[in-house]
Amino acid sequence: MKLLVAGPETLGEVVCSTALLRCMQQQLPVLELHYWVAPHLGAGLVHNTFINHLHLLEDDPDLLPASDFDQLVDFRPSRSLRQWAASHRIAYLSAHNSFLVSFLSEHFGWYQHSDQPLPLQYFEVVRSLGVQYDGRGLNYFLGVADEIAPADIPLSHSAGYLALVVGESGYDKQVPLPLISAFCQRFTLPIILVNSTGASADAAALARIDPDRIYNACGKFTLNETADLLRRAKLVVSNENDLMQVAVAFNRPLLVCRSARGASPFFPPLYPKAQHRQGAATPFASWVWPAASPALLRKAAQGILGKREKLWVEQGLKLASSFWQGKETA
Structure with a gap:
């Protein structure tokens, strides 16, 4: 079977699809798996051994090399791609994403939240193919050239x-930056600031708190080198989905910093089932900034921290210290 996957449009969602790629490759007989994704999202897939052919192309399916595909799995999805599949007599499966949900999320910042990890929702799309989740989590493969050399980070950070x-949107879009600054000031162990988009004014401001202890890596490394920084971290704190999913793929302890106001979609991370056996600690905790009035948000953005804000910072410090010491939450 020649199967074409039209990959999602964000890095985090692409990483979420890797569990499905692995299971399709291992469970479908004689599969030739093609994965089509935008060029800027291809770095994390170049070394993926479960993909037979990687197509780094923009939105036009006519740019794909001529091939008699038997099946198209569309994770975008789009009407034009459905029509393209029909015109080429290719069986079509797609993620269900209504126009109304897309419109509300794009124009009003309204998102659907779910208790089900996004990768497991992808398996629902291909239920008719008989593919089932194998419990082994996500994948992110690096090449030798992607690995960080010891000299690439400060010596003070080499022990952990x-x-x-x-995140690209900046913490002030979800949690006011002064709250993150307060956390960085009081967390006395080494910190490396990372993102997937390049130089960041927010990161520069955070690094100025203590340049020796807080190293700003934003814009200094490739995406895969940044992924290697996450792989080596003792703990990852993230407010955005893209690098959060990369950290999950490496099974790193994760503290998700997010707002209860629903500023972005949130799906629980999917770790291997072995890490969720009964009585075992989980490498994930959610650090939720409670919904607040616009007036309180403006004060927090100005660095005026009230009792609620100080309690939130304290909670983050306790969670981070617990993860650092290997005492993940049960």
Whole structure:
């Protein structure tokens, strides 16, 4: 079977699809798996051994090399791609994403939240193919050239560090930056700031708190090198989905910093089932900034921290210290 996967449009969702790629490759007989994704999202797939052919192309399916595909699995999805599949007599499966949900999320910041990890929702799309989740989590493969050399980070961070993801939208879009600054000031162990988008004014501001202890890696490494920084971290703190999913793929302890106001979609991370056996500690905790009035948000953004804000910082410090010491939450 020649199967084409039209990959999602964000890095985090692409990483979430890797569990499905592995299971399709291992469970479908004589499968030739093609994966089509935008060029800027291909770095994490170049070394994926479960993909037979990787197509790094923009949105036009006519740019794909001529091939008699038997099946198209569409994770975008789009009407034009459905029509393209029909015109080429290719069986079509797609993720269900209504126009109304897309419109509300794009224009009003309204998102659907789910208790089910996003990778498991992808398996629902291919239920008719008989593919089942194998319990082994996500994948992110690196090449030898992607690995960070010891000299690439400060010597003071070589014994262990917290990787703090500074999302593209900036923490002030979900949690005011001064609250993250307060956390960085009081967390006395080494921190490396990372993102997937390049230089960041927020990261520069956080690094100025203590340049020796807080190393700003934003814009200094490739995406896969940044992934290697996450792989080596003792703990990852993230407020955005993209690098959060990369950290999950490496089974790193994760503290998700997010707002209860629903500023972005949130899906629980999917770790291997072996890490969720009864009585075992889980490498994940959610550090939720409670919904607040616009007036309180403005004060927090100005660095005026009230009792609620100080309690939130304390909670994050306790969770981070617990993870650092290997005492994950049960």
